[in-house]
Structure formats: C-alpha cells, structure tokens
Amino acid sequence: MDKQVQNFAVANLRRRPAVVETGGFVAGFSPDTDSPYLNYATPLPGAAPTRGDVAALVGAFRERGLLPRLEFAPEAAPAVAPALRAAGFGTEAVHEYLVCTPDTYTDPLPGGDGPRVETPATDEEFRALDAALAEAFGGAFGASAEGAARLRRLAESGGEARFVRAGDGGCAGGATCSPPAEDTAELAGVGTRPAHRRRGVAAAVTAALTRAMFGRGVGSVWLEYSGEGSRHTYTRVGYRPGGTRLYVSLPATPPA
Template identity: 90%
Template sequence: MDKQVQNFAVANLRRRPDVVETGGFVAGFAVGTDSPYLNYATPLPGTAPTPADVAALVGAFRERGLLPRLEFAPQAAPLVAGALRAAGFETEAVHEYLVCTPHTYTDPLPGGHHPRVETPATDAEFRALDAALAEAFGGAFAASAEGAARLRRLGEDGGEVRFVRAGDGGCAGGATCSPPAEDTAELAGVGTRPAHRRRGVAAAVTAALTSAMFERGAGSVWLEYSGASSRGTYTRVGYRPGGTRLYVSLPD
C-alpha cells in the first residue's frame, strides 16, 4: 500500500496550479497562502536523490519564500529520508495511515441513527464549514474567504465535501476527500466543533465520504489520524493500518 499511497501523493500534487518537478521530487504550491500544509513536496517512488537534487528542491521553495517541506511514505522511497537529513531536514512527525476498502467498510452507526450528512452548495455553507474546521482544529488555521473558496474548488475539481448542520443552522463539523487517483483517495480534515463532539458527526461524515468514493469506483480510501479517540472512529468505519508517512522540513 505504501507505493500506491505515494503514487497518489505525486498525482495529487501534480494537480496544483504551480508545480515543480526536479531531481525525482514533485513540489506543489497553492495560490494565496504560505501555509506549509498546502505547500510541500513529495518524492517519486524509488527515487535516489543526490545532494544537487535536494538543493534544487530547496531552491524552488526558497525562491517562493516558503519553508522547504515534504510529506511521503518512506518505505516507498527508502533512500530519500537519509538524503534529506544529510541536507539538514528535520522530522516534524511520523503518522500512521489507515486504509479502508469496500471489503472492510462497515456502517459505524447502524439502525439509521446517523446525523444528517449534507453536501455544501451555497457560499454561506462553505463559509460555515471552513469556520467549523478552523475551530475544530484549535486555531491551527484561521477561517477565511480563501479557505471557503478552497473547499468549493475541491468539490468542483472532482473531490467530495460533506458536513453536518448544527441545530442553529450553522455547521457542526465536516470533512473532505480528494479526487481519486491511482485507484485510491485521501480523506482529510475530519473535524467537529467541540460543542458537537461525541454525537457521531465525525463517524457520519467519514462513512459518507468513504462510501461516496467507493461508489465512484475507488479501490480504497486512506487517511491519517491525530489520536486514539479519532482512530477508534475510523476503525469503526472499517479503516485498518496501512503504513506510515513521514513529515520533514528544513529550518531557516
């Protein structure tokens, strides 16, 4: 699964509006933000970078005023981590990823007791979802017009976006899923506002997005998780351990 996830990461970055391919790496840059989570690179599976290759990649980030940063499945490119560390890159995190297939998928809330999951359509709904995710992730990013626009573009570009409406008409929580590539898709950004947690919101949007990808023909869906509680939510939907992903960056 590591190679498939890595091939997906490459294909996903190649969709960005600003893409640089150099020395066995693909870097994708977002428009209108310097967020390191939206501007990063990944290696081609099996690449064996030289110091010059790494330097060229770093240069692509520096000329844009961005932090050089990579995300990848290290087992799919085993020579990359050492080459990056030799150039001064430091580990930010190592995350396990989980994988769901049509054979492992299960309804986490049987008996029809799901919160109602919807697809945002209006500007107000996209803004509400962006604000809910900003709150859910503890201010790791601020709600913004550009954030809401990115959510809309994701749906327009072949991805899927879902949310659960709060009782006051706002948004309780939601999540997104990338357009499929390499017979898989990445589910990300599962977040619930603190006041609406433990009501099945995360499980409901995870199940809805996963099912939507399978209906579109994806052979699997994968995701990363942030803790034991969220891991339990995903395993109830049918997600199982798939491998690890490494996050590294080069300090100034």
C-alpha cells in the same frame, strides 16, 4: 499500499496551481497562501536524490519565500529520508495511515441513526464548513474566504465534501475527500467543533465520504489520524493500518 499511497501523493500534488518537478521530487504550490500544509513536496516512488537534487528542491521553496517541506511514505522511497536528513531536514511528525476498502467498510450508524450528513452547495455552507474546521483544529489555520473557496474548488474538481448542520443552522463538523487517483483517495480534515463532539459527527461524515468514493468505483480510501480517540472512530468505519507517512522540513538556519 505504501507505493500506491505515494503514487497518489505525486498525482495529487501535480493538480496544484503551480508545480515544480526536479530531481525525483514533485512540489505543489498554492499561490493564495504561504501555509506549509498547502505548499510542500513529495518524492517519486523509488527516488534516490543526490545532494544537488535536494539543493534544487530547497531552492524552489526558498525563491518563493516558503518553508522547504515534504510529506511522503518513506517505505516507498527508502533513499529519500537519509538524503534529506543529510541536508539538515528535521522530522516534524510520523503519522500512521489507515486504509478502508469495500471489503472492510462497516456502517458505524446502521438503520439511519446518527447525525444527518449533507453536501455543501452554497457559498454560505462552504464558509460554515471552513469556519467549523478551523475551530475544530484549534486555530492551526484560520477561517478565511480563501479557505472556503479552496473547499468549493475541491468539491467542483472531482473531490467530495460533507458536513453535519448544527442546531443554529451553521456547521457542527465535516470533512473532505480528494479527487481519486491511482485507484485511491485521501479523506482529510475530519473535524468537529468542540461543542458538538461525542455525538457521532466524525463517524457520520467519514462513513458518508467513504461510501461516496466507493460508489464512484475507487478501490480504497486512506487517511491519517491523530490520537487514539480519532483512530477508534475510523476503525469503526472499517479503516485498518496501512503504513506510515513522514513529515520533514528544513528550518531557515539548519542546525550545526
């Protein structure tokens, strides 16, 4: 699965508004934000970069005033992590990813029980989803018009978005799924506003998005998680361990 996930990562970054391919790396940039989570690179499976290849990649980030940063499945390109660490890159995180297939999928809320899941369609609904996810992730990113527009573009370019409406008409929580590539898709940004947690919102939107992708013929859906609580939510839907993904970045002043 590591190679498939890595091939997906390459294909997904190639969809970005600005793309640089150099020395076995693909870097995808979003000109409307300097967020490191939306401007990063990934290696081609099996890449074996030289010092010059890594330097060229770093240059592509530095000339844009961005943090050189990569996300990838290290087992799909074993030579990459050592080359990056030799250049001063440090580890931000190592995340396990989980995979769901039509054979492992389980409806966590059978019989129609649980929150009603909807598909955002209006600008107001995309703004509400963006604001809910910003709150859910504790200010890791702020709600913005650009964020809402990115959610709409994702939904209109082959991806999917789902949300659960709050009692006040806003958004209790939601999630998105990327456009498919390499017979898989990434489910991301599953978040619930604190006041609406422990009501099945995350499980409901995860299940709805996973079903939607299987309905489109995708062979698997994968995601990353943080914390055992969220892991339990996903395993209820049928997600199973698939591998790990490594996040690395290069500080402005590499350590001595």
